[in-house]
Amino acid sequence: MKTRLLQCLFLGGVYQIISIILNFIPATTLLNSIFYIVFLIAAIITLVHWLSGKISSFSTEHKNITTILYALGWMPYFQLPYVIFVNYISYQTAMAAYHHAEYVPENLPLLESYLKVYFSIYIWGALASLLVAIGLILYRRFSKKV
Secondary structure: HHHHHHHHHHHHHHHHHHHHHHHOOOOOOHHHHHHHHHHHHHHHHHHHHHOOOHHHHHHHHHHHHHHHHHHHHHHHHHHHHHHHHHHHHHHHHHHHHHHOOOOOOHHHHHHHHHHHHHHHHHHHHHHHHHHHHHHHHHHHHHHHHH
């Protein structure tokens, strides 16, 4: 089970790198959404067993890249509740506009503050995990020379 978790983190890291690259290219929201769906399908397939051999062979050959991908791998899973919540609010707003009504959630300021906290945890967690991964890589490099 530990290897399955690491492989899912690996896939999450690969998706996160692709997502960061696509964010710098204008008008790629649809492409990013397609990659997110492909990522979720790949994570399910990994849990079922099909991709595990390929990921295991890559992770044994490229330890430093794999460590960074493991560090970034939690990010897409952490994004999922945020994406679901934002899509729900967008759906409610669109349905209200369709019915010619105004949709304003009564607790919108509270939800916005929660989203700010959620986003700051996301950013600080990303920085912390990258720092831990770089520290682990440097520790491996210098402990072999001693």
